[in-house]
């Protein structure tokens with residue numbers, strides 16, 4: 001069944017759904033009937049066992065980031081984000097989660113994801129590996145043992161920390177070539193994201209052709225959006241799709257640049273393909289979906305990039321909602337692993353009355369990420385680059401400024417950082433950041449479906465592991 005079919009059937013509450021006794025109405029008590037007649041899992045099911053789990057992570061999401069995305073969507077499309085609607089319509093359990101790692105109040109994604117996956121707090125930088133050098137059992141391995149399938153979908157490199165924590169174990173998150181090999185050996189069924197460089201013989205340090213090895217193990221190996229979405233693509237239980245050498249481009253650039261959109265699928269498109277494949281297993285599945293570049297836009301203090309990647313992630317909540325309406329034996333979790341950058345909308349002007357116009361006009365005027373412009377600086381002649389920056393972010397670069405960029409053209413972040421400094425997004429949008437680092441606040445965790453009642457209002461990140469194991473009856 002196509003995702004569109006799922007959507008129509010789910011929202012119409014057809015016989016199949018209603019027959020399962022899951023069309024929730026106000027007459028049944030408990031939750032109020034949500035606007036638009038959405039189908040809601042009744043409370044009685046929330047203590048039950050789940051067949052499937054969909055785990056959605058907006059990596060490095062400050063609550064301020066979510067707020068920006070919601071205000072921007074209201075301004076542009078007169079609607080709220082899916083995540084806000086979950087709360088507004090009382091569709092979910094709501095928890096506040098403490099995110100510390102073993103050696104810091106401020107975690108990184110490796111330790112954070114590992115706390116969910118292996119149930120222990122470990123040191124920043126490690127993936128399911130304790131400080132004594134012991135490899136720890138991952139949630140992937142427990143899921144596999146139960147006969148279910150597994151999928152990892154991300155906008156980062158496939159081998160980046162968050163997906164890696166679900167299905168691999170290494171002493172250092174930088175061992176991405178090794179992680180790519182572990183996915184194959186551990187039998188992850190569906191892998192969709194960026195990071196082709198860790199699978200290709202040309203770019204792996206050991207020269208091994210992992211694409212060939214995956215193919216030989218029965219994987220459909222894909223490299224473009226067209227291949228992924230082709231109507232005549234044969235369904236497959238095993239898929240490896242890597243659509244960019246490194247992290248996938250930011251959504252703001254996907255929206256603006258047809259060349260990127262031709263090549264790279266959206267996060268929600270990859271998620272739909274993964275669901276279709278994983279749902280073939282009658283025993284159920286684990287699907288982890290990461291909006292990984294929300295975190296990167298936080299590190300880069302890039303308000304344009306952060307708003308659009310948060311919205312791209314938000315579309316996945318709708319996909320999960322539709323799927324769980326059709327498949328009520330599905331536990332869905334929506335959360336983040338930590339904050340990043342301290343992203344916030346700040347009041348502008350006397351009594352803050354210039355805030356709204358500054359934010360809406362400022363965000364609307366930004367049509368590229370600093371990362372995209374950095375890449376174009378390398379690729380384009382000087383004059384063309386200057387015109388592009390003027391066109392996409394309304395920054396008029398001086399000759400001296402372009403000279404400065406040229407001096408730093410081989411650096412990883414210098415060009416982006418200079419562009420941001422000169423662009424001054426705080427002045428243009430009211431959005432400001434407390435740092436380029438991760439932050440230590442408590443974060444939101446939303447859940448619905450069977451077993452979601454096991455998420456208490458206050459949890460530690462390691463509690464997630466306990467709940468998943470209980471609800472999916474894992475060893």
Ligand SMILES: [Zn+2]
Pocket residue numbers: 060109295296299340438
């Ligand atoms: Zn980060």
